[in-house]
Amino acid sequence: MTPLTTVESPAVVLPMAGIDTDQLIPARFMRRSRAEGYGPYLLHDLRNGPDGPRSNPLDDPAVAGSQVMIARRNFGCGSSREAAVYALADFGIRCVIAPSFGDIFSQNAVKNGLLPAIVSEEDAEALIAAEAMRRGQPLRIDLAAQQIVAGNLVVPFSIDPVWKTQLLNGWDEIDMTLAEAPAIAKFRERDQATRPWAVPQG
Amino acid sequence: MDRTIIDKLWDAHVVTTRPDGTSLLWIDRHLLHEGSFLAFDQLTERGAKVAHPELSFAIADHYVPTRRKLGTTPEIANMVEQLEANTARHGIRLVGLDDPRQGIVHVAVPEQGLTLPGLTVVCGDSHTSTHGAFGAYAFGIGASEVAHVLMTQTLWQKKPRTMQVRIEGALGQGVTAKDIALSIIAKIGADGAAGHAIEYAGSAVRGLTMEGRMTLCNLSIEAGGRLGLVAPDETTFAWLKGRPAAPAGDLFDKACEDWSQLRSDPGSSFDRAVSLDGAEIAPTITWGVSPEHAAPVTATVPNPDAIADEARAAAVRDAIAYMGLTPGQPLDGIRVDRVFIGSCTNSRIEDLRAAAAILAGRKAKVPGLVSPGSSSVKRQAEEEGLDRIFREAGLEWADSGCSMCVGMNGDIVPPGERCASTTNRNFKGRQGPGSRTHLMSPAMVAAAAVTGHIADARPLLAGRT
Structure with missing residues (x-):
């Protein structure tokens, strides 16, 4: 996983609450392999109507190449589909700023090097208002300092300290777990004696 | 400790x-x-x-x-x-x-x-x-x-x-x-x-x-x-x-x-800690595009102008527009185009019995699909004759799967249509692009089927359970 330290880019602003993972990647696009890429299908039904593409903040040329998205509360709620994160990442997004996130979404995001940055509702509104004025000018996110700088506006964000370390270092969890093999074996031995009923029968 | x-x-x-x-x-x-x-x-x-x-x-x-x-x-x-x-x-x-x-x-x-x-x-x-x-x-x-x-x-x-x-x-x-x-x-x-x-x-x-x-x-x-x-x-x-x-x-x-x-x-x-009084809970349905957009069937569609917080008011306004409703409109009486009974939320034998209790001897005014949660639930429902009740009411009795809850298998609600559904998510486009979902219990979905609109299931249950 690529480490994430700072992101500097224009932001896509979606002033909506509860952008769920069904919207981020509609279920009908989830049959493809990761190698085929999910980027074109990010927020597909927001970007396309029955008669083809429609005007929307994602495809605004002023924020082309954006690596940052700003939204309202409960971003990524709903389905556990990691494809929602793939769609964001493949589109080029490295950080989503919102007042709250779906738990499974955040977990999936960090595993793919995408930063879910939590700001207060007031700061989210301030950023949304500021970006409307600054349209297309880059903002800067510093993970180590947990800070977002958008012109004159500077707001702090929170992130779980464990996730912060993981993102900064680009750690691979599986290697970390395989190093725990002796502890797992020991747990297993003790557990089988104390919970014999936990083994599936039949 | x-x-x-x-x-x-x-x-x-x-x-x-x-x-x-x-x-x-x-x-x-x-x-x-x-x-x-x-x-x-x-x-x-x-x-x-x-x-x-x-x-x-x-x-x-x-x-x-x-x-x-x-x-x-x-x-x-x-x-x-x-x-x-x-x-x-x-x-x-x-x-x-x-x-x-x-x-x-x-x-x-x-x-x-x-x-x-x-x-x-x-x-x-x-x-x-x-x-x-x-x-x-x-x-x-x-x-x-x-x-x-x-x-x-x-x-x-x-x-x-x-x-x-x-x-x-x-x-x-x-x-x-x-x-x-x-x-x-x-x-x-x-x-x-x-x-x-x-x-x-x-x-x-x-x-x-x-x-x-x-x-x-x-x-x-x-x-x-x-x-x-x-x-x-x-x-x-x-x-x-x-x-x-x-x-x-x-x-x-x-x-x-x-x-x-x-x-x-x-x-x-x-x-x-959160507490609720069980006796005060009424049959509840969703009117918007998030499960939190839920209210008793006796309530009305909320008025976003009465919500002080601008972000919250905007979310409600957007939800009402997507759902094609008007502020203040009673929930009871909203016309539906179809019904769906199924999903990991409400497709077990007890759910099918609850829906059948209302549908027995009645006709559905809208089309609908009933997908039992498992092959075993399906067999049991057929032994109890529930499949006959659904079919005689005019609903389709199908095999089990996630089906119209998520639409991955092709079972979708057509664009713009309104579905009374026993499922778990009323997100925009969840049941198909442009679909409108109202979440509710199996009995409430059955009530919507026989009346053609969102309706309180309780009067329809009188003398039946």
Whole structure:
């Protein structure tokens, strides 16, 4: 996983609450392999109507190449589909700023090097208002300092300290777990004696 | 030290804890479905093996055709074939399309007795919280975590904060677990339980059947909860006894002894407590595009101009526009175009009986689909003659699968149409592009079918139950 330290880019602003993972990647696009890429299908039904593409903040040329998205509360709620994160990442997004996130979404995001940055509702509104004025000018996110700088506006964000370390270092969890093999074996031995009923029968 | 049931389950599964406080948890049951292909691809990329194939169970549900005899498109059929190939390669047991045990993973797996109190259960599906009904620590995970469990049978987790939701009192006639869940979500919000594991407690919860408890726990994720569970009791033990994969004989007795300890100690405390009066809960439906947009059927569509917070008012305005409603409009009376009874939330035998109680001897005014939660539920419903009631009312009686809840198999609500649905998500486009979903209980969906609009099921139940 690529480490994430700072992101500097224009932001896509979606002033909506509860952008769920069904919207981020509609279920009908989830049959493809990761190698085929999910980027074109990010927020597909927001970007396309029955008669083809429609005007929307994602495809605004002023924020082309954006690596940052700003939204309202409960971003990524709903389905556990990691494809929602793939769609964001493949589109080029490295950080989503919102007042709250779906738990499974955040977990999936960090595993793919995408930063879910939590700001207060007031700061989210301030950023949304500021970006409307600054349209297309880059903002800067510093993970180590947990800070977002958008012109004159500077707001702090929170992130779980464990996730912060993981993102900064680009750690691979599986290697970390395989190093725990002796502890797992020991747990297993003790557990089988104390919970014999936990083994599936039949 | 007094502990909550959540602490007890957590402690029993900790393999090791890192200095940063993250714990490695042992996973007792890992459930897989067609969507798990992304995780299998990660294993292939690493050339990795499955650590404990005997603890993984695969079942086809998300993409399966609900009209088995008619088959499906090659792309959708390929999703099931992919699962067959991946599980065969790694020696994982699969319940295939034609297996008599087939069904929606969160319906069919408990039926086999694979879900037990005291277990950790994970699946690449957010509604895995369903299994909490048995007093299991059960939660949904993404593809990378599915791959991690396949490779190690463990997961790194932060301990969630704890929340107890207590519902005391008797539920009124026609009021179900679905109404409890929607009332909770309306009260605390769709992110109200974010970062929390929920224990549901109180006399109204104790009084629920296992089917009802599964519906309640299923919807924990719609309140943002990591998981939701109910302490196991005699209702749980009686339901599990004799199931094929559950312990039998002396082992079952020993298990029940251990399981009886799985309850929150009297002196234990939760990070957050919420309570509801069971007697005050009415049949509840959603009017908007988030499960938190829920209200009693006797209420009206809210007026966004009366909401002070601008962001919240904007969300309500947007939801009402998408749903094609007007502020102040009574919920009772909203015309629907079709109905759907099914999904991991409400497709069990008790759900079908509740819908049939209203539909018996009546005709549906709109088309609708009934998809039982498993092949076993389907057989039982047919033995009880429920299929005949649905068919005679004019509804289609289909095979089991995730079906119109998520539309992956092609069962969708056409653009702009309004569906009264027993499912779990009323998100924009969830049941198909442009679809409009109203979530409600099976009885309420049946009431919508026979009246052609959203209607209070209670008068229609008079003299019937």
